[in-house]
Amino acid sequence: MSLFKLFLIFCKIGAILLGGGYVILPIMTSEFVDKRKLVSHDDVIDYFALAQSLPGIIAANMSMFIGYKLRGKWGAIIAMLGVTFVPFWCIVLLASIISTLINNSYIQGALWGVGVSVIALIMLTVREMWQKSKRDNFFYTIFILTLLTLLIFKLSPIQTILLFALLGVGYKKLREGKA
């Protein structure tokens, strides 16, 4: 894949990235796993957790991981510039118009719809992740504990990732010791 092509793909991704960064996961899966078969579904899921473990903006981190995977250092830089290209010009050229448009009832209607579609997209992604994972007792345990920690104890994503990454690796180490 040429760097220019990569730039164009990331421009497209940036342009349809509406309703918060989490939609990056369904978009990445659709673009790089389903359509182009350049990256495996497993990789995308790993990058999602890694992108949240690093500081910075999750959607940008994820784009850079994929960019690096496909074309190394330059791929990461191109991904970074590509994914922000359309949003950048939207803000620079339209900021003053948009701040008055926000109160228009049709715009608000469209935004309401986009908000609902984001939930549908995330639910479909969870379903797909679930179907494609190797689900053993280890998977179920970590999944349920992660979910409970986030929902009940309200730990931040980064704290939760660190906690369970340590627990999971520690558990595997202990089991290896016994085997």
Added chain:
Amino acid sequence: MIFVHLFLEFFKIGLFSFGGGYATIPFLYHISQVYNWYSLDELTQMVAVASITPGPVGINVATYAGLKSAGILGSALATVAEMLPSLFLVIIVSKLLRKFSDNFYVRSLIETLKPISCGLLTAVAIGLLKPEIKDIKAMILLAFLLLISWKSKKDPLFYILIAAVAGVLIAFFKL
């Protein structure tokens, strides 16, 4: 001089903000207090605009704040400065993962990240249900979107467009 400050402030945000776009807002608030680049009112407006334009909110807000502070150059500088720390970290982490892919700890870590990812995203979906699905209209639209995709998956843009059109129609007919 403003460009140096602008670069440093947004580099700092990129380095120290964890957990997505809205985590950058406390930093932007701090900036509005220390420098006279934009007012608090403008910050609220920037967040609103950043949430509805395409792209990650955290980056859009940086673009907008840069624009308010120092014009289009400031805008480009703030946007890039905020992503630079991640760029270095992503490259380092990717290299380490590749180099140590046979290492026991790296393999265990990757295996553990999968159920964690699933849990994180499920929590996001549950967290969004309450603020977004407030009435029967939203429930019907969500159910409809899930139904049309249960058998075959479609392009994410497909759902976004259908839902946006549904929203405009609802506003048009004042349903």
